[in-house]
Amino acid sequence: MRIGVLASIAHRTPPIAYGPWEQVASTLAEGLVARGHDVTLFATADSVTAARLHAVAPHGYEEAEGRPQGEGYDVKVLESLHIAAAFERAAGFDVISNQFDFLPLTWSRLVGTPVVTTVHGFGSEAILPAYRAYDDIATYVSISDADRHPDLSYAATIHHGIDVGRFTFVADPGGYLLFLGRIHPDKGTAAAVEVARRAGLPLVIAGIVQDRAYFDERVAPHLDGDRVRFVGPVAPPERDRLLGGARALLHLIGFDEPFGLSVVEALATGTPVVACDRGSMPELLRDGVTGFLVDPADPLEEAVAAVGAAGSLDRALCRAEAEQRFSAARMVEEYEALFARVVSDR
Incomplete structure (x- = not known):
């Protein structure tokens, strides 16, 4: 099949550190290439891929700190041109995989190529009208059954997959707890700090600061470089090391999270997860x-x-769960089957 994969341009594909949507787009594109498909990835110019790369944005706009913000760097302009580049070439594809969110839906009635849109979550109820407006022609994929909205029709639920081989299984972890994710009230960073304090264990906090006031008021006062350390965003090698060395990943979310890549990445290293029972x-x-x-x-x-x-849980079972249920190969195969069905139906 000839497949266009439309990634977000907030970050590089795959991301340098943070960027879950871009990571999923990368895993899908690389897996489809490996399975013999003709893939064009629409992503930032610094992206790394075995597919054909078409780029409008020079780099991820969330990674633009310290770079010139002059002409050509306006986010909305870049996003518009980025999406247009994919849809202007739609006739050259059998299917377009929209990993970008709702905005590309506004182009979908203008092309004959089927568009499969992965709904990565609803950041706000305000974006639902866009999804509703195209429900009659759209092919929607949910990333978990929990994230399905009753107003929308879905073709499949496809859980994210990861390259499990990039994560090192650790049978005997260190004695610290780990928080890995956005520093935001939704993700429960402050709760992780309190749990670690009560448990008498050190806590490592890794991730981007998305809510500066929350970080300054609820997290920063506890940072001492010893019992509570903040290491910022981490690249894949450090991410692997931190996950594998943790006694547990603390994922005390305050919202109905659509998926949670860090959860399955932790399992891939053998690290169990303590999470709130929601989403x-x-x-x-x-x-x-x-x-x-x-x-x-x-x-x-x-x-x-x-x-x-x-400590009583079998870390080998955690790793096996990641291999059996959350592998990149499984995810790619499920998308491949869906794409084939959509193309056949069209």
Whole structure:
């Protein structure tokens, strides 16, 4: 098949550090190339891919700090030109995989090529009208059953997959806990700090600061470089090292998370996850086997107990779960089958 993969341009594909949407687009594009498909990846110019690369944006706009912000660097202009580049070439594809969000839907009635849109989540109810407006012709993929909206029709649920081979299995971890993700109230960074304090274990915090006020008020006062350390965004090698060395990943989310790549990445290293029982977490974790699901209304006490029990879990089973359920090969095969069905139906 001739497939166009439309990635976000917030970050490089694959991302240098943070960038879950770009990581999924990269994993899909590389997997499809490996399976013999003719793939064009629409991403930033500094992206790394075995597919054909078509780029309008020189680099991810979220990674533009310190770079010139003059003509050609306006985010909306770049996004518009980026999407247009894919749809102006639509006749050359059998299918377009939209990994960009809702904006490309506005082009979908203007081309004859089917567009498969992966819904990476609803950041706001305000974007739902765009999805509703194209529900009659769209092919929507949810990334978890929990994230399906009742107003929309879905062709499939396809859980994200990761290259498990890029993560090192660690049978005997260190004695610290890990928070890995956006520093934001939704992700429960402050809750992780409190659980680590009550459990008497060091905490490493890794990720981008998305809410500066929250970081300054709820997280920064606890940073001492020893019991609570903040290491910022981490590239893949450091991410692998931190995940594998942790006693447990703390994922005490305060929202219904659509997926959670860091959760399955932790499992790939053998590290169990302590997560709030909401959103996609019951789909990703087996309570008492690959981690623990705690009461989201009052998670702290249960999370502390779960941290104490994490050492009794079989880390080899965590790794096996990642290999069997969350591999890149499984994800790519499911998309490939969906693309073939959509093309045949069209």
